[in-house]
Amino acid sequence: MPKQSFYHFLGCIIPHRYPSIEAAAKLVFKDLGVELLDMEGATCCPAPGVFGSFDRVTWATIAARNLTIAEAGGHPITTGCNGCFASLWDTNHELKHDDELRAAVNENLAEIGREFKGTIEVWHYVDALYSLVGLEKIREKATRPLKGVRMAIHPGCHWMRPKQVKKKDDSEHPHIFKEICEASGAEYVPYKDELICCGAGGAVRTADVKTALDFTKQKFDSLLEAGGADVVVTPCPFCELQLDMGQVEIQKFFDAEYHFDILHVMELLALAFGHEPEEFGLTTHLQYMQRKNQPNWKRLGIEARA
Amino acid sequence: MTSADEKSPIVIDAPDDSFIQMIIKTGGPNVQNCYQCGTCSGSCPAGARTNYLVRGIIRKALLGLKEQCISAPELWFCTTCYTCTDRCPQDVKPTDVIKAIRNIAVAEGYMLVPHQKTALKVLEAGHAVPLDKESWEVLREKVGVERVPPNASRYPEAIEEIRKIAKKTGFDKLVEEKEEKKEE
Ligand code: SF4
Ligand code: SF4
Numbered sequence: 001m002p003k004q005s006f007y008h009f010l011g012c013i014i015p016h017r018y019p020s021i022e023a024a025a026k027l028v029f030k031d032l033g034v035e036l037l038d039m040e041g042a043t044c045c046p047a048p049g050v051f052g053s054f055d056r057v058t059w060a061t062i063a064a065r066n067l068t069i070a071e072a073g074g075h076p077i078t079t080g081c082n083g084c085f086a087s088l089w090d091t092n093h094e095l096k097h098d099d100e101l102r103a104a105v106n107e108n109l110a111e112i113g114r115e116f117k118g119t120i121e122v123w124h125y126v127d128a129l130y131s132l133v134g135l136e137k138i139r140e141k142a143t144r145p146l147k148g149v150r151m152a153i154h155p156g157c158h159w160m161r162p163k164q165v166k167k168k169d170d171s172e173h174p175h176i177f178k179e180i181c182e183a184s185g186a187e188y189v190p191y192k193d194e195l196i197c198c199g200a201g202g203a204v205r206t207a208d209v210k211t212a213l214d215f216t217k218q219k220f221d222s223l224l225e226a227g228g229a230d231v232v233v234t235p236c237p238f239c240e241l242q243l244d245m246g247q248v249e250i251q252k253f254f255d256a257e258y259h260f261d262i263l264h265v266m267e268l269l270a271l272a273f274g275h276e277p278e279e280f281g282l283t284t285h286l287q288y289m290q291r292k293n294q295p296n297w298k299r300l301g302i303e304a305r306a
Numbered sequence: 307m308t309s310a311d312e313k314s315p316i317v318i319d320a321p322d323d324s325f326i327q328m329i330i331k332t333g334g335p336n337v338q339n340c341y342q343c344g345t346c347s348g349s350c351p352a353g354a355r356t357n358y359l360v361r362g363i364i365r366k367a368l369l370g371l372k373e374q375c376i377s378a379p380e381l382w383f384c385t386t387c388y389t390c391t392d393r394c395p396q397d398v399k400p401t402d403v404i405k406a407i408r409n410i411a412v413a414e415g416y417m418l419v420p421h422q423k424t425a426l427k428v429l430e431a432g433h434a435v436p437l438d439k440e441s442w443e444v445l446r447e448k449v450g451v452e453r454v455p456p457n458a459s460r461y462p463e464a465i466e467e468i469r470k471i472a473k474k475t476g477f478d479k480l481v482e483e484k485e486e487k488k489e490e
Contacts, residue, residue, distance in 0.1 A: 010455055010456075010457055012433040012434050012435035012436070014444070015437070015451075015455035015457060015459070016433065016436060016437045016442055016455075016459070017435060017442070017445075018434050019446040019449045020449045021376070021443055021449050021459065022451050022455070023449040023451050026451075029462065032472075038456040039456065039457070040456050040460075040461060041456075041457070041458065041461040041463065041464035041467075042426070042434045042456075042457045042458070042464070043432040043433060043457065043458040043464050043465070043467075044399045044428050044432060044434045044435075045470055046428055046434060047424075047434045048386065049385070049386040049429070050421065050424055050425070050434060051425070051434075052405055052422075053382075053386075053408040053409065053412070054404075054408070054409065054412045054417070054421070054425060054480070055409055055412065055413070055475065055477050056332065056333050056405070056409055056478050057475055058471065058472065058477040061475060062428075062468060062471060062472050065381070065467060065468075065471065108471055108474050108475055109471075111474045112418040112467040112470050112471065113472050114467075157385075157386070157387045157388055157389075158386075158388070161387070161388035161389070161391065161392055162388045162392055162401070163392050164392075164397075171388075171389075171391070171392050186310065195389075196351045196387070196389075197351055197385045197387035198390070199351075199385060200384035200385070201385040201386050201387065201482050202382075202386035202387070202423055203382060203424075204352070204382070204383060204384070204385045205403055206420045207382050207418050207420050207421060208382075208383070208425050211352075211356060211383060212385075214355050215351055215355070215385070218351075218355075225461075242465075247347055255395070279450070280449055280450065281445075281449025281450065284445050284448055284449055289445075295413050305399050
């Protein structure tokens, strides 16, 4: 099989707030023999719950502009953000099926000398790993399996929903994200509210952070009721921000204190593939920066760092 | 609590269907499939903690009560998790209906200030969450990636293209007008 290449769509939160995910993704894809190409001049996806709620045509036009960058180079896109995935995948899908929207978008794009052609596909990292790389190869690369680490997962929403349109996984009983996480060797811990939203999406975090955090708190409480976990893994940086920095914010807004280490699935796999946390800067998560502490190395099964 | 006699009931002789037609056009084509079963609100994590009732908003929309729908502050509590969409037995796609109503609300001037600020950031920096402080660049350096990523943070011409798009669609006006109103 020829080497698979993707345009790497970074979005906003990964490169600007959680760059450790960017660094981890580069390590993991390299280990798996997948090439990531810079997507020069890509902008905000733009945020589906925010821009999509304001003006659908503007949202689709800005997303389509991003798609044209990949179309010009002739490679598919991959992204590690549920929100970016929603904007790019949905726009690609809608423009391929809705002639009226496509005409409106292309009229707007003509203004900047671009045209949506519909020649490429968009893949979430999770999707690319599962369908194109395969679980077997991921397990093979997991030379430092996280044996004995109790792992809860937060799949988030927009990679798999709406299920009838996305056709990726059964959103009521999803298994794909879980299987990828389990390839790290960690032990999956179920909890009742695993599938509820983190609370950040749909422009809610922007408008009313306390309400957004109330969702997050419910998830944490549900997880504690299930006996807790050593780590919570998500495929989305916005969920990661909400679960990670959200703990600091919850402490301010509610009388509650949580200490969960939150990992993006790329950070989990980077560790399982034998990379050291400092190779991708795990300690730069905003929770640790603000609390001036470190991940719970012992619970993660990694030797304490100086 | 208001008692029943203090409330004035809504009188509907002939429901005005122009609002429904707007919703259908703006991204909620299946809205009229709704038979009010309440599966959506029963599944809704936003409704579980706020006064947001997705079934109720759809009912009001079907009755043509545009103003009540677009001016409701709770319209903005939906996190677009799509749980309702995956469970609705009538394929109404309630999330898309809510987004369509939000589009109509914004077009008529109902936009929250924090949302307007976020939208402005995309026009200013190309990103809703921009690389707007040196400390973010330092953070990037710390994890071993280039200080400025190869996105609009590095290529100002990309931001210029976003501004042109916003000008063409009139989105720049939507965002600006609100600011002027605020200053009055
Ligand atoms: S689940 Fe569907 S049919 Fe039932 S009330 Fe909600 S939108 Fe209407
Ligand atoms: S998409 Fe919105 S309305 Fe539907 S269940 Fe989620 S929060 Fe509720």
